[in-house]
Amino acid sequence: MSTDEAGHGGTTPGGPGNSAGIHGAGRYLIQLVTPAGERISHPEFDPWVQDITDERLCSLYEDMAVVRRIDVEATALQRQGELALWPPLLGQEASQVGAGRALRDDDFVFSSYRENGVAYCRGVDLTDIIRVWRGNASAGWDPYTINMATPQIIIGAQTLHATGYAMGIQNDGADSVAVTFFGDGATSEGDLNEAMVFAASFQAPVVFFCQNNHWAISEPVRLQSHIQLADRATGFGIPSLRVDGNDVLAVMAATRVALDRARNGGGPTFIEAVTYRMGPHTTADDPTRYRDANELEDWAAKDPIDRVRSLLDRKGLLTEELQQHVKDRADAVAREMRNGCTSMPDPEPLDIFKHVYSSPNSWLDRQQDHYSRYLASFGDPAGATTQEGAR
Amino acid sequence: MIREFRLPDLGEGLTESEILSWKVGVGDTVSLNQVIAEVETAKAVVELPSPFAGVIKELHEQPGTVVEVGKPIVTFEVPDDGATAPAADQPTVAATTKAVAGKREPNLVGYGAVVESSGHPSRRARNLTVVEPGERLGRKTPDAGTRPAERPRSTPPVRKLAKDLGVDLADVAGTGPGGLISRDDVRNFVGGGDLPAAAHHLSAVPDGRQDEPSGGGQPERETRTPIKGVRKFTAAAMVASAFTAPHVTEFLTVDVTPTMDLLARLKANRAFAGYKLTPLTIVAKAVLIALRRNPSLNSRWDEASQEIVQFNYVNLGIAAATPRGLTVPNIKDADTLSLTGLAEALAALAESARAGKTTPSELSGGTISITNIGVFGIDAGTPILNRGEAAILAVGAVRNMPWEHQGEVALRQVMTLSLSFDHRLVDGEQGSRFLADVGAVLADPGMVLTMV
Structure with missing residues (x-):
């Protein structure tokens, strides 16, 4: 089955060096590394990744491998009954790591539920990632500790939050940027469209980072949009980039271009990272019901991690030592997450009242009082707690 | 140390799954996350990774068995160091599940499935309540033996009236928009109880809708299958x-x-x-x-x-x-x-x-x-x-x-x-x-x- 044209970017007519890549329709895909791992030169975007030394390239490879390991381990934890649900990001590691590692600490991320790779780059505590998916808390972490809001489940709602935050940055006169992550399906939602109207009107410093993973649950992207998603931004007067989302260097370059524009008063940018969700929508989904196996195979050939590995190999950097180091790191992270998950205490019944309001609220206090008296009516507080606290 | 692995809810709100095959046997040593079984839920066929590193002591169910969520399926002998401490010792899990078994429904957006309480997992049939444009010719006819799964369309006061009069709304033909059963429909049904149902409908189709039964057991003249x-x-x-x-x-x-x-x-x-x-x-x-x-x-x-x-x-x-x-x-x-x-x-x-x-x-x-x-x-x-x-x-x-x-x-x-x-x-x-x-x-x- 034919898929998108990802991977042809550097070789299509008008390929590298054609600056038509930034504006206009029918654009080619920005690509710096081919699926075979060949670094191709791109005069316009090369300067943006000039500082990526061999060492930093190895570190990007490690990030992607670790993110995949987190994802695989969490999927296993769900299958073992330790998590209620998990949304795998398999195949989207380059998009998330390339973008996540382009950010400054004072930039603020508003993501959907699939950006666990971005959260990793922001330095999230691994236990916090899975807190919500275990059903132990309504949110996993304090957004201000890592400058990343907790995942938004409502499709596209976070784009409004990001735009509002960006307008706040503008009012503060700061040069940080709000970056919002969403999928191809969100581009069909009202929220994103409204966010883009406001972002354009106020020239807010926000980056709209769309991971076009080709499937909105079971809805293929081609049914949702008759034009490339990047071209939708044009209608809002927002410049856009279309980048090979399985090429970590290209994603990083594109994100830096967009961040730079936002920091310098240039307003919003829309990035379409063309990638592929190689797994199910969530662990409760069966993609074989709606997706052709050939499509998956086509994209497996463009695997983002294999690509970096090939690049490292060509450069002679893929040493035994590096591979062992990356494997050890991934294993350690997986172990830490598993331990954090299985040793996580169940929440107390009254915890549900804890994070509703930031300041005291008399109505809530009353409800809490009623509920604790109800629990006390069981006589054995410990027994009541166990029963109520069970998932 | 003996550890039990209970069948988890593999989808969102599933109550049971079928063991398709075991990938391991009793006595086998398995590593953490090694695939031990293939299981079919109402949503997907999935592989079960082992939650422990250890030796398989017992496989509780035969392939082909439908197992309730929360039932032990594998017993492991694991080393006592507890490095892979699981949450298997949750005495309340089974009880909690039992309390809601048979009532829970999957809540995945996009599609879902209702699980039969026995037999194989199956997907929920779509109940048609509105006549699609292309469907008029082949309008479904209520079978004599089976009853439409959907509750007949009506309003609460009319349901109350029907209940008071001892009328089963499934037997009443609605004359309102979309087959809505009105107060008059119920009264007419009681008053003209001896009237053959079909004749009754014919006199009461205001908008020319051809949705009444057409000739008993005749097969539908068209079958529509989604192209997919x-x-x-x-x-x-x-x-x-x-x-x-x-x-x-x-x-x-x-x-x-x-x-x-x-x-x-x-x-x-x-x-x-x-x-x-x-x-x-x-x-x-x-x-x-x-x-x-x-x-x-x-x-x-x-x-x-x-x-x-x-x-x-x-x-x-x-x-x-x-x-x-x-x-x-x-x-x-x-x-x-x-x-x-x-x-x-x-x-x-x-x-x-x-x-x-x-x-x-x-x-x-x-x-x-x-x-x-x-x-x-x-x-x-x-x-x-x-x-x-x-x-x-x-x-x-x-x-x-x-x-x-x-x-x-x-x-x-x-x-x-x-x-x-x-x-x-x-x-x-x-x-x-x-x-x-x-x-x-x-x-x-x-x-x-x-x-x-």
Whole structure:
């Protein structure tokens, strides 16, 4: 089955060096590394990744491998009954790591539920990632500790939050940027469209980072949009980039271009990272019901991690030592997450009242009082707690 | 230390799953996350990774069993260090699940499933409540024996009235918009209880809607099936192929008696014992030999790069009717195979296609295809190219026909070959020569000596 044209970017007519890549329709895909791992030169975007030394390239490879390991381990934890649900990001590691590692600490991320790779780059505590998916808390972490809001489940709602935050940055006169992550399906939602109207009107410093993973649950992207998603931004007067989302260097370059524009008063940018969700929508989904196996195979050939590995190999950097180091790191992270998950205490019944309001609220206090008296009516507080606290 | 692994809720709100197979046996040592079982839920077939590193002490359920969520399925003996401490010791899990079993419904957006409390998991049937434009002719008729699953459309006061009067709303025909049952409908039902239901409806259809029962047990006049899955992909591929590659089809009818004689001799030969040799095997071999002399039929038109790709290998596609629909798995590097190798590959390919186990790699990368329409008793056709390929050969049935043989009419075994090719890539000359070569081999297998 034919898929998108990802991977042809550097070789299509008008390929590298054609600056038509930034504006206009029918654009080619920005690509710096081919699926075979060949670094191709791109005069316009090369300067943006000039500082990526061999060492930093190895570190990007490690990030992607670790993110995949987190994802695989969490999927296993769900299958073992330790998590209620998990949304795998398999195949989207380059998009998330390339973008996540382009950010400054004072930039603020508003993501959907699939950006666990971005959260990793922001330095999230691994236990916090899975807190919500275990059903132990309504949110996993304090957004201000890592400058990343907790995942938004409502499709596209976070784009409004990001735009509002960006307008706040503008009012503060700061040069940080709000970056919002969403999928191809969100581009069909009202929220994103409204966010883009406001972002354009106020020239807010926000980056709209769309991971076009080709499937909105079971809805293929081609049914949702008759034009490339990047071209939708044009209608809002927002410049856009279309980048090979399985090429970590290209994603990083594109994100830096967009961040730079936002920091310098240039307003919003829309990035379409063309990638592929190689797994199910969530662990409760069966993609074989709606997706052709050939499509998956086509994209497996463009695997983002294999690509970096090939690049490292060509450069002679893929040493035994590096591979062992990356494997050890991934294993350690997986172990830490598993331990954090299985040793996580169940929440107390009254915890549900804890994070509703930031300041005291008399109505809530009353409800809490009623509920604790109800629990006390069981006589054995410990027994009541166990029963109520069970998932 | 003994640990139990209880069947988790593998979807969102599932109450049971079927154990399809165990990947481990009692006594096996397993590592953390090693796949131990394949399980089918109402939503998907999934693999269960082991939650422990240890030794399998007991498998509680047989494959094919439907197990309730929360029931122990595996007992492990694990080392006492507790490094992989699980949350298995949660005495409340089973109780909690039991309390809600049978009531919970999956809440995944997109699609969901209701699980039967017994038997196999099944998907929820869609209840039609609104008449779709295309559906009027084949409007569903309520069966005498079964009752629509959906509650009859009505309003709370009318339901109360019906209940008070002892009327089952499922028996009442609604005359309001969309079949809504009104207060009058219920009263009329009680008042005219002896009126045949159908006649009753006819007098009460205000908008000409033809949604009343039409003649009892008659089958529906149309069946509508959503276009999806393999059918959809097949259709897209067929359209893309038929409207991009200009097709030419040529026919050649051949006296294949010598080939049939050869097959009979090979079958009797001990060197070929155990191999499934059929006319298709010989045709496939003939195609591979003819391709060497006519390579342009083994090529691809690359529109994007404006190049013709000449394959120096042959991935031979064989069209197969499978439970999932038409697929064309191919034999990789078929040109390097001996006759027995080819026979084995064909048998393996047919076997996996029948079992629905064709792998994606077997389905992609084909360079030329054969379709064996003879198995359906058909002689000839104009096959549509498998997308991206330059030629496809349809093999007809072998028939006993009166045929010219050594200057006289004799009863001979005759087969028709139909070759479609992409006229952008292949001229009439090459196409004809290729078909003539295949025919020559079948008509006289000895001709191979002049070709290789």
